[in-house]
Amino acid sequence: MTVLASWASDPARSKGRLHEEQSKSSAGVERGPRDAYQRDRDRIVHSIAFRRLRHKTQVFLAPDGDHFRVRLTHSLEVAQIGRTIARALGLNEDLTEALCLAHDIGHPPFGHAGEDALKAAMAGAGGFDHNGHTLRTLMRIERAYPRFDGLNLTWETLEGLAKHNGPARHPGWALAEADADAALELNGWASLEAQVAALADDIAYDNHDIDDGLRAGLLDVSQLLAVPLVARGWAGVRAAFPDVSERRQARELVRSQIGVMVNDLIDETRRRIADARIETVADVRAAGHALVSFSDEMRVAERDLKRFMYANLYHHPRQLEAAAAAHQVVAGLFAAFRNDPATLPEEWRERLPTEEPCLSRHIADYVAGMTDRYAVREYLRVVGPVTLPEGF
Template sequence: MMKPFAAHPQQSRGRLHAEKMSTFRSPFQRDRDRIIHSSAFRRLKHKTQVFIEHEGDYYRTRLTHSIEVAQVARTLAGALGLNTDLAEAIALAHDLGHPPFGHTGEEALERLMAPYGGFDHNAQALRIVTALERHYADFDGLNLTWETLEGIAKHNGPLLDPDGTPRKGPLPYALADYNARHDLELQTHASAEAQVAAIADDVAYNHHDLHDGLRSGLFTEDDLMALPITGPAFAEVDALYPGLEPMRRRHEALRRVFGVMVEDVLAVAATRLGPAAPGSAQAVRDLGVTIIRFSDRLFRELKVIRQFLFTRMYRAPSVVAMRAEVTAMVDDLFPLYMARPELLPAEWRRDVEAARGDTALARIVADYVAGMTDRFAIQEHARLVKGLSPQDIHALPGRALRGR
């Protein structure tokens, strides 16, 4: 049973473009389904989490990460009496705006788009679901409910101060543009379901980055024995299952790390929600604080793990070398399309013809480049910049980067 402070579908603020209600799905279930069936969601299959898409079949991609986040979000939302469908929809959509090559690609686009209003993957996710998905006869985008759009925009917290001043510099143009037409109340916290999606993201990547780092050989289980949370988890497994084979030992330890994070979030939420006693979803927004979060103690311990991962994984020499290569690709492609927009696919040229000035063109180019998968970006760079033959391109991706 959902609690009073959950987002009840019958109280939804609706959609920008009014639609007839489904007879067999709630508004939030419909949002989830539209996200899953979107082109942008399918492209996440070939977008980087940490390792470039072709480097291994077992490493997380943006798609598998999003599925894991959605699973955690549903678990947390269900345990807290929240709307599991809304939490899942926001979780599934939260990474739609990521460009190719993970945070490396985003950093490159942020720099390239600085003169044109900036780039931010959360704002880009909102742009995708409100404008760039063009499959429906009556509207651009997916026409999601206000609550799902709010969650995509501000699941990490308010973006404006109460007086309307941006908290972290100017709002990215994609966010400011949509919010001017459809107020998402960027000065408040989001629903409890959106906060669940945000913390589920943290739980998922803290867990799977450890797993992927071990699989890659960038660090070992012995290294993790010296860290908080992971060290006690391995020690517990060793005490219960002495001599357990390595892969089972790894899995058993990391599933305990997962459990520690989930249980901590649930305990903190119960402690915060009890005294606050919010009577509605809006009351959660009006509390002015994040109620779904880690405890201070666990947050400090996770910071130690994140610093370890930063040093040993995100900035490992092999990863740094790859970052340099893929940054160069984005640095080549963006100005090339700016100078020669006729290289864009035919379906993009209508927008190009309507664009007035460099800023409008840059936003179209950023939309196109951000939508690329790792594989497609590598292939287009080889075709347009390196001038490789079709036969060579057919062998990509893999060869282009492995041949360093």
């Protein structure tokens, strides 16, 4: 058994759940030897929202290739990186994994293109952001239990999802609603496990999007060598494996670069914990700044890589064409359901509020929960034909 550091989140000291639960199932059987954070992780894995991630965009919209990443595989990769870092730092691996697995659950279909469409459609009802919708999904929309809505996750998991990117001092309506229910202390810093989850996400998509971009032919290695971090890694791979194909060398580049970034983060975080004299979870929250971090040098290198990826992959003409089509689908769906709520499925009509902004938010909940391919099918049903670029 891994021994937790004194600054790790301890499930035995959890602030608990919003709804009291019985220790035995309805059949009178004890629910097993899992602790609170293990239960959170398992509830997330078994949720409908988590399963839908297998058909939600990561980078490539509704990909027609079996080897490209989607939100589900990305989340699993983030969890693997997060657990590795958590173990090295003596943190709670189960809480870290739960946060990594759940961090993208609030994304609507078609990734950021879908989010932009919903944000615009919801401008008069408070807007939309995927992080707030993650909390809304896990606390309200999921209905797996007979006595309460949501998954009834622990306070630490909810807090970590709300603040994994740092204090949320200006929350949108969905996050503010979650805070009103659970008092998530949005102005402060979250646990080290939440901070690890945030940077594990960065490490995963920084590197795996390179892999997918090369596979799709939207990037090539010669372009990537403009990024100093990649150029250094590529030189090392070429020296170590001069006789293998460029495709294999590129896969090794991604693997080795993840290792470099993980090791840098672990070393820098250990230094920061020591310098801040952190001894308890309370010390983490009182530190007033992030403790999980890259070194200054790696932070600059990682920003350079992100700038390159936005310019050459995320804003590639083919990607922008697909994003425009995705925006049309999501915006069209919201408008159609808003103009004629009778076209909603029966279970969503039954719970339809009559007043704004709740009515629009209810419709956005339905649209945001869709997978890419289901959104296209619903568009064909309630709006009509749509011209989609190759790859949908």
